[in-house]
Amino acid sequence: MKKMFLISLVCLCVCCGESPKKNVASAKKNIAPSEDTIASQKNYINFESSEELLKKINKSKNLFSKERDIGVNYKGWTSSYTDSVQLIKKRIGTKYNIYLYTYQYTPPEYAAFHTEYLEINNLKISIDSLLRKGHNDVIEKNPYFYFHTVSYLHFGKNDYVLIELGNRNFNMNGDIFSYLLIKMHKSQLISTWLFYNGYQDEKVFADFDNDGELDYLDWGTRKNEISLYSLKKDSLIKNKEKFIFVVPSKEFIKFEETYHESNDWYYIVDKSKSNWFFKF
Incomplete structure (x- = not known):
């Protein structure tokens, strides 16, 4: 039976x-x-x-090149309230003025994580706002990110900065792997996208169809379908035919x-x- x-x-x-x-x-x-x-x-x-x-x-040759680790030495819990709620400033890469304001320790207050932010050419972008701009609706509630490495790709008339993100929330799956994609043009920020819980390889970002547009291969854990998204006029469009x-x-x-x-x-x-x- x-x-x-x-x-x-x-x-x-x-x-x-x-x-x-x-x-x-x-x-x-x-x-x-x-x-x-x-x-x-x-x-x-x-x-x-x-x-x-x-x-x-x-088979694309338009692939990101990794620069180095960002170098944020994240630590666990601390009994010192001052240390745990103190934001530290870390430069992300060397090509652009991108800085991360994050916590070195796990804050004792849950709400403190919501004050982390990026600064790109003096423009502040909260991490929470990035979560709301994810490419789909599968983002878990309040994930806390590690910022690991940064990579670059000059494609067409624009530069793209790709940041690897891990999950540092002990209540969630530590293997969740995500990307933050930043589009730049002549040192000006164009847009950002968060790709949450995807395949751990930068080669998921490439020009798969050779049409001159950057694509993203959406391949998550335990998913039966590998789908394709393209950045067209700064919008993320799903390719329903491939x-x-x-x-x-x-x-x-x-x-x-x-x-x-x-x-x-x-x-x-x-x-x-x-x-x-x-x-x-």
């Missing part, structure tokens, strides 16, 4: 291609075909790793059922449901 139930779930996942909600229980609905089934069905390609799949779908359907591997499902946790990406491509710029 259990075996028949699992087979039914496999059919549901493969036929519908629905994206699971972000919780462990829902991931069990996306049961992947077995390795033997994949080998016998021409509709599936197992890339064995998410890195291998990303390398396949991104997408890749993926399913979890057998090992992924086994790990999730055993340990009741996961933070990974699906990488078995369903060719029959995918429509990319080339045929798999």
